[in-house]
Amino acid sequence: MPHPNLFQQVPKLASVAGGVALATGIPMLGFALLTGSAIINLIGAIREKKRGDSGFFAAWACLNSWFATHTGGH
Secondary structure, X not given: OOOOXXXXXXXXXXXXXXXXXXXXXXXXXXXXXXXXXXXXHHHHHHHOOOHHHHHHHHHXXXXXXXXXXXXXXX
C-alpha cells in the first residue's frame, strides 16, 4: 500500500483548515482554503483525465471562490 506524500495531503489539510475557519467565524479564510483545496483537486483530476471529478471540482472551486468574495453579510 503506497503512502501519500505531503503534497497529496495538502487538499485534505486545506479542507479541514477551511472547515475549522468557517466553524470559528472566519468565513473569508475558510472559503479561501476550500477554494485552494478544490483547485488542487481539479488539477489532479484534469491530469488523471477524470471528467466527472473535473466538473465537480470546477463547480466546487467556483462556488467557494464566490462565497470567499461575498462574505460581507455573514
